[in-house]
Amino acid sequence: MTLTAVEKQALYIAMVRSRAFEEAAGALAASGDIPASWLSGIGQEGTLGAIVQLRADDYLTITHRGAYGFIGRGSDPRRLLAELLGKKAGYCKGKGGRHIADLEHGILGKSGTVGGHAPLAIGVGTAIQNWGGDQVVLSLFGEGTSNRGTTHASMNTAAVWQLPVVWVCENNGYVGNVPASVYTATPDIADMAASYGMPGEVVDGNDALAVHDAARRAIVRARSGSGPSLLELKTYRIRPFAESATDVRDPAEAVAWRDRDPVAGLRDRLLESGELTLADAEAVTAAAREEMAAAAAYARESPFPDPAAAFEDLYA
Numbered sequence: 001m002t003l004t005a006v007e008k009q010a011l012y013i014a015m016v017r018s019r020a021f022e023e024a025a026g027a028l029a030a031s032g033d034i035p036a037s038w039l040s041g042i043g044q045e046g047t048l049g050a051i052v053q054l055r056a057d058d059y060l061t062i063t064h065r066g067a068y069g070f071i072g073r074g075s076d077p078r079r080l081l082a083e084l085l086g087k088k089a090g091y092c093k094g095k096g097g098r099h100i101a102d103l104e105h106g107i108l109g110k111s112g113t114v115g116g117h118a119p120l121a122i123g124v125g126t127a128i129q130n131w132g133g134d135q136v137v138l139s140l141f142g143e144g145t146s147n148r149g150t151t152h153a154s155m156n157t158a159a160v161w162q163l164p165v166v167w168v169c170e171n172n173g174y175v176g177n178v179p180a181s182v183y184t185a186t187p188d189i190a191d192m193a194a195s196y197g198m199p200g201e202v203v204d205g206n207d208a209l210a211v212h213d214a215a216r217r218a219i220v221r222a223r224s225g226s227g228p229s230l231l232e233l234k235t236y237r238i239r240p241f242a243e244s245a246t247d248v249r250d251p252a253e254a255v256a257w258r259d260r261d262p263v264a265g266l267r268d269r270l271l272e273s274g275e276l277t278l279a280d281a282e283a284v285t286a287a288a289r290e291e292m293a294a295a296a297a298y299a300r301e302s303p304f305p306d307p308a309a310a311f312e313d314l315y316a
């Protein structure tokens, strides 16, 4: 199915806003405003090709990296940045930090252990199936996380029970500074799908339109009750593992991947096809930067929670 010009523009705007958010979060990490470091998703915004087509009543489980999940779902950047700064106005009242949950937008909380969120997709998928709904759960994970037992058990369970889950592995090639070949036996995570009797597909993760296309097929399949799929988005993390971390990867790699920047790539294609003008592209970027600068100011000026609030929202 071909996207309309308006749909492509909306995808591009989401990618630009996500990039601008990342830049604002990176600056707040550099200035020390974010007490725990920020794990940038710059370079991985092609994943938005999958996220933007979720319905408002669908669900998303996310990883520790990047903001595109939130931006693509419509979360408020002011409340996201407030959360990162540990402020009361944040989505989790400042108690989550970068482990944010935004239940208003169907985004289930991040897990402190990588892969800890995969079983959440099973829980929600089972609930949807039992209630006879047609929502889907899109579950992101990194290629490092593909090795967790929770990830394997969840993929198997989703396939056995034919749950409406779309597994999306963002393969950025590294855990920290360690290349994937050191910790993963197969170069293609998508191959794991065969073990669980579901379709698996390798996709150029920096081509948001290709991601959109592959995700659409997987979402249609899940929504129609035909079960899960696994997409592997080949991509690259431009920033270090965390803003506070040392990057010892070969700098030539980042240079090569910058030439394949997902945001600039979509912009150039839309300019070429006449579906975007240069003036519009510049206006979108300027508006996004202005929006995120205002969100950063809001977060900085917001109050911290009352210390007594640490004892609220606890399970006893």
Ligand SMILES: Cc1ncc(C[n+]2csc(CCOP(=O)(O)OP(=O)(O)O)c2C)c(N)n1
Residues within 6 Å of the ligand: 063, 064, 065, 112, 113, 114, 141, 142, 143, 144, 145, 146, 172, 174, 175, 176, 241
């Ligand atoms: C069970 C567990 N082991 C280790 C960690 C520490 N840790 C946090 S993020 C991360 C890297 C995960 O790599 P990947 O899934 O490829 O995601 P990426 O950081 O590349 O986006 C690790 C090892 C953790 N949080 N949980």
